[in-house]
Amino acid sequence: MRGFETDQLKTFVTVADSGSLSAAAPRLFLSQSSVSEQLRKLEERAGVPLLTRGKRGAAVTPAGARLLEYARRILSLNDMAMQELRGRTLDGELRLAVTDYFRPGEIAGMLRRLRDRYPYLKLHVTVMKSAAIEAAADLDTFDIGLSMRLIRATRADRAERADRAGTLLRREGLAWVAAPEIAESPQPTLPLVLLPDTCSMHQFVVQLLMRRKRAFDIAHSASGVAGLHLALAAGLGVSCLNASAIGPGVTPLDAAAVSRWRLPTLPDAEFYLLPARRGESEFIGEARLALSEQLG
Template sequence: MNALLDLDQLRTFIAIAETGSFTKAAEQVNKTQSAVSMQMRRLEERVGQTIFVRDGRQSRVTDTGLRLLDYARRMLSLNAETIAAFSSDAMSGKVRLGLPDDYAPRLLPTVLASFATTHPNIEIEVVCEQSSCIHRRIQDGRLDLGIVTHGNRTQERNGRIIRSEPLLWVSSAHHSVHCQATIPLALGTKTCTWRAAATEALSKAGKKYRIAYVSSSAAAHTGAVMAGLAISVLPESALTSDMRVLGEREGFPEMKHCDIALLRSENARDRIHNALAAHIVNALDNVSGGAALAAE
């Protein structure tokens, strides 16, 4: 294969892989859906192998496509780094970003990795704490931007909601702890918005529960769930294949949606803050937890 790879095609390919949708990728790269489809056909011709395969009414990235994805990201990253190295107008500096560890595993790889590709000279300092702690740090000027669970507290009314998704009851797919007469729960501390929503919903439904595990760490909740020791609540995009979603059939009431908001310090008004804030708003709405790509 002697043909040169087109960086614009690779950028579109990455967008499809990260958004999980041809349509969303087209919006992200400002192209029509037909143009995106044409780019992918030409990319497959250049690579000489199939990077998407039909699966019923959907398309999936093939093993070859997954290999190409790694190369594509590195090529675009090197391209951005090269341009930045010779640009007198390249943005540089440090942005302090806070977010709960509930969001870190699924947001950091997608949101911040793509930002680093286009802004290699901007350093991002990440702090993982509860939403309430992040809000205080934003108010005190110790953080520039914060991604938090948006509650009804007055202090968060100025936060911009940038994503909303269902909050779900989850258990291990390999255990039946949800069948106990008194349900053991793994939840956050008393200031946690999800804890308040979960206990209120169970109380209204007349379902007995006990809080068995308390931690500000999402990893601790997940560990208790996967060990079959408790159930917990998680937003839809945080689900894994080893989890079971519990609903009304199992006696668990429907939960409200979880709103995610972007907070910003009064002093965070430089170009680098604007760039990261805009990137988060654009990218977070496109976070996809699956590898299947809708054939839209």
């Protein structure tokens, strides 16, 4: 019996992680038709449907979910074997600081896969506010920082971004969010659910509403994004979140709801690895490359 082909497994994993064939194609440097053909051949070999396709993208079937875990392990072992033979293993301790807005529902699995791929890497992860990560960029608090910045269409902002470019991992839209029942019930004074005022998102939202003269009140202050989800799902108010940080029980306000609530337009957010420090070790440089490949 012939086994699975690693190229087809890689395509399957990438589609499952991306959520659609169209999103996976550029990550694989393939056309969408080539991605579809590889998936067709993989399903023929597996003998069962692995993905369902619809208007909202692609989702794994129960059989696909079982294969997905094996596929990740097969690809990880394949990479490990190649790295061992080429002497490119990551062996050492790495301190990683991550903003809690970065893919909170997926980050644990992504880091687990990184550990599986680099079994000799001892990874110490601290979740921090973006402002704190950037303030400690030149200190010895961590080795690599993963931060978030908001994209504003000003000359000063473009210059600042160029000055601290780093390694871009992904770009996401921001959205006003709330529990469904709150979204349909606009109030004269906007009840805000935010992280503490040391959070850059908190500072941005407050300044934006003040500039637009939109009355608001801090209805709840959560210590982290997980707490923010609970408060929003409980109907305590409205907040601003990046797309991948929107959790269950919370919905983005559509254009009509945004208009009813009299809310301003929001920019995009970029997630990036902070630039290398002067004198950074070869190990940290290699780890930075591995993180950009795994988390991008």
